[in-house]
Amino acid sequence: MNGLLKGALAAGGGAVGIEVLRRAMFSSARRRYEPWERSPYRDFPNKVLIVGGGFAGYKAAQTLCEFARNRDDVGVMLISRENYFTYWPMLASVIGGDVATQNVAQPLRRTLIRLGASFRRAPLDRVDLARRLVVAGGREFPYEHLVLSLGAEPAYFGIPGVEEHCISITGIGAGEAIVDRVIERYEEVTLAGGEIPDSKLTFMVIGGGATGVEVASELHSLVRDLLVPDYPNINPNRVKIILVDANKEILKELDPALRRVARKKLADLQIEVINNVKAKEVTADRVILGDGREIMVENVIWTAGARASVKLDEIDLPHDERKGLTVDHYMRVLGHDNVWGIGDCAATVNEDGDPVPPNAQAAVQEGEAVARNILAVIDGEEPRPFRYKSLGQLVELGSEFAVNEVMGVKFSGQIAALFWRLTYLYKLESPESRARIAVDWLLDIFYDPPVTQIRR
Ligand SMILES: Cc1cc2nc3c(=O)[nH]c(=O)nc-3n(C[C@H](O)[C@H](O)[C@H](O)COP(=O)(O)OP(=O)(O)OC[C@H]3O[C@@H](n4cnc5c(N)ncnc54)[C@H](O)[C@@H]3O)c2cc1C
Known part of the structure; x- marks a missing residue:
């Protein structure tokens, strides 16, 4: 260093x-600790229920608690599947050994209770819009205002074999799953005394956005640096990392000059980049590309697509499968005055109608803005249109x-x-x-x- x-x-x-x-x-x-217990959530006349405790939902809860600290008319509850929120930007660092998974998990329960909110760890079962209640973990939770912040999940675009054969980033365990796969292969190779096909030591990352580039680079640190002393019988040069991207260039959302720098860095790391082609099929031992090429590889990581939470398909609210809930520029779900959609599960638009990108920065800003808007509506004031600042x-x-x-x-x-x-x-x-x-x-x-x- x-x-x-x-x-x-x-x-x-x-x-x-x-x-x-x-x-x-x-x-x-x-x-x-000085636990600060407020009255039970059910006793507040204005109950704000947030479902999904990630970047957007957590920020909404935090802001609501901050502004309603001295009010006895606003209660806040957050319901989420896990008792932590995943700090996604640091997940790839788990692969290279720089960050431990437990530190990627940001505790929700203790933090929210200290803020003055109630927390329930439960999966969302359904939303009863007519009765204004959410069913989660088999229990009913009433609301006056509902905030949906369920995030996104990988999209596989119906490509055969992707879901079955690829490791995808579905949760906080993904970093460890990738490390685990590398170790499995290394142990196999060591046991076999080197008599194994190259496909076992080839790692492919599909998707050349920021996540794919970060995962490929961290894989490089793992195989070319961290594991070298543990596996003296494996020649690190035999290990191949390939990054496949459907776009003309990787990191398409970045400035062209920075893209070139990144591309050169990947070349220095001996990561092969294949652009302009999509994966057509993934099997147990190969990836078939759209141009007919077949690459023998048994370790494939999928980072090529995301869609809004599939749970939305079960809720009777207007939404687009990929982009999420259809919301106005106040982040209110169209046709519903007291239901709000934020973060990656909402197709948020700016005041001028421009779409807001699905990233952590935007999710946090949306969380804060929705909290202010809900309080404004409770107080009989006008909510403010959302404006994303990148x-x-x-x-x-x-x-x-x-x-x-x-x-x-x-x-x-x-x-x-x-x-x-x-x-x-x-x-x-x-x-x-x-x-x-x-x-x-x-x-x-x-x-x-x-x-x-x-x-x-
Ligand atoms: C690997 C990776 C790296 C990233 N790196 C960056 C980066 O460097 N910079 C950046 O700006 N963005 C980054 N992003 C994107 C960013 O993390 C997301 O845009 C952001 O997390 C969106 O926030 P959210 O609150 O909408 O969703 P999330 O943060 O994903 O939170 C969703 C929450 O909803 C909960 N939930 C989901 N379904 C249910 C259910 N059925 N019942 C109850 N709870 C449920 C989940 O448990 C979770 O707590 C990255 C994403 C990934 C996957």
């Missing part, structure tokens, strides 16, 4: 270290390189990687995760992260 990066990390880590030490010495202070885009290619565009300024390399780390560290909701990740990054300077396979 370069000196600049080491120095900056050490500085950040030093500050965290002092805090960690202080808390360790005064551990009773660390454990003393602050830029950051894409990490391994732990020491990134390509960034921030408020029109484009930069790449190690400084950009440092900026990526500090930005996402700062934006983490949980101070505990922030401290743990910073300490891990600090320790990485001295030790390689262990790569162990925990079988469940």
